[in-house]
Amino acid sequence: MSNPPTSESNLSNSPDRVPPPEAATSATPIPSASPESSNRNARTRQMLGMKGADVKETSIWKIRLQLMKPITWIPLIWGVVCGAAASGNYEWKLEHILIAAACMLMSGPLLAGYTQTINDFYDRDLDAINEPYRPIPSGAIAVPQVISQIWVLLLAGIGVAYALDVWAGHDFPTITVLAVAGSFVSYIYSAPPLKLKKNGWLGNYALGASYIALPWWAGQALFGEIGPKIMVITLIYSMAGLGIAIVNDFKSVEGDKQLGLQSLPVMFGVGTAAWICVLMIDIFQLGIAGYLISIHQNLYAAILILLVIPQITFQDMYFLRNPLENDVKYQASAQPFLVLGMLVTALAIGHANII
Numbered sequence: 001m002s003n004p005p006t007s008e009s010n011l012s013n014s015p016d017r018v019p020p021p022e023a024a025t026s027a028t029p030i031p032s033a034s035p036e037s038s039n040r041n042a043r044t045r046q047m048l049g050m051k052g053a054d055v056k057e058t059s060i061w062k063i064r065l066q067l068m069k070p071i072t073w074i075p076l077i078w079g080v081v082c083g084a085a086a087s088g089n090y091e092w093k094l095e096h097i098l099i100a101a102a103c104m105l106m107s108g109p110l111l112a113g114y115t116q117t118i119n120d121f122y123d124r125d126l127d128a129i130n131e132p133y134r135p136i137p138s139g140a141i142a143v144p145q146v147i148s149q150i151w152v153l154l155l156a157g158i159g160v161a162y163a164l165d166v167w168a169g170h171d172f173p174t175i176t177v178l179a180v181a182g183s184f185v186s187y188i189y190s191a192p193p194l195k196l197k198k199n200g201w202l203g204n205y206a207l208g209a210s211y212i213a214l215p216w217w218a219g220q221a222l223f224g225e226i227g228p229k230i231m232v233i234t235l236i237y238s239m240a241g242l243g244i245a246i247v248n249d250f251k252s253v254e255g256d257k258q259l260g261l262q263s264l265p266v267m268f269g270v271g272t273a274a275w276i277c278v279l280m281i282d283i284f285q286l287g288i289a290g291y292l293i294s295i296h297q298n299l300y301a302a303i304l305i306l307l308v309i310p311q312i313t314f315q316d317m318y319f320l321r322n323p324l325e326n327d328v329k330y331q332a333s334a335q336p337f338l339v340l341g342m343l344v345t346a347l348a349i350g351h352a353n354i355i
Contacts (some may be wrong), residue, residue: 063135064149067120068113076107076215078339082346083219086230088353090223103164103175103222107215110157111179115186115210118150122190129255154183164222174221182214200249200264201242208241212342220355227355237288237345240338243280246273247331250323265323274323278315282308285341292348300348307341310334 080103084090090100120127120136121143128137135141161179168175188194189206197203213234217226249256249263250270256263264273285308292301314334318326 073108079215080219086346087224088350114153204245209238297348
């Protein structure tokens with residue numbers, strides 16, 4: 001699909017390579033980012049929980065926010081939007097907007113924040129190798145403070161879930177059960193003895209389902225019903241989420257090897273794992289498009305297919321060429337098309353009244 005980039009060192013050693021006239025005569029230095037700008041960028045990345053941060057924060061509240069990795073809230077919040085759209089019952093009125101926002105608060109800042117904090121707690125030895133600037137291995141926050149944060153986020157998330165069930169008038173507390181089940185999956189994903197993340201397949205699928213299926217179910221249950229069909233469809237869609245989860249494993253290859261974690265890049269090598277990743281992302285989205293055709297939602301299926309095309313393009317441009325260096329660039333470029341595809345699918349399901 002892609003050819004290796006041309007080696008710059010070979011070109012520069014060629015006797016016929018002559019610098020252009022402007023390069024030889026210009027005395028103007030190339031501007032570089034100021035230390036203040038670089039520091040500000042690093043602080044932003046640190047605060048959002050992104051790769052490449054290197055600034056140690058001193059505010060305890062900012063440190064707590066770092067543990068919650070706000071950048072990871074976005075897909076869960078979007079999953080709630082998709083579930084609400086798939087219900088076919090969401091209305092653009094103040095009450096529904098506020099209730100949807102409460103569901104997003106539960107799925108994103110509270111329970112995703114819980115998930116990320118507990119993952120950092122159990123990954124502190126791994127982070128000391130891969131990301132030593134993270135709050136726990138850097139010593140920026142004490143372990144008892146981390147434990148208290150875990151409990152506060154968990155209990156608050158379950159409390160909001162119960163309140164949503166009360167608002168929806170559920171005889172069975174569907175959203176509360178989803179919150180508890182998702183929190184349990186988050187726990188066994190990170191914590192021994194199960195520690196699902198030790199296995200690249202199980203761990204990444206648990207992550208993919210937690211980021212796609214669970215918030216979707218919560219949003220759809222809030223405004224409508226969830227039945228076997230929608231559960232199967234979203235669990236299949238979560239296989240594309242498995243591919244997205246694999247992208248995050250490339251930054252941790254060395255640490256995973258040292259600690260014996262069987263991530264896919266460790267198990268299969270970086271090149272093969274990159275191909276597994278993109279195939280999972282593409283094939284299962286196209287499979288969902290095929291399902292939409294089968295239920296006569298042809299326009300939505302065509303839009304979904306069109307949204308897969310730029311993802312394949314960015315996979316070839318960035319990810320397959322160098323997954324270790326281009327993982328963040330690929331995610332920033334391609335994932336907006338994936339999440340838009342989720343919404344297209346949700347609208348199709350709502351239109352077809354699938355539960």
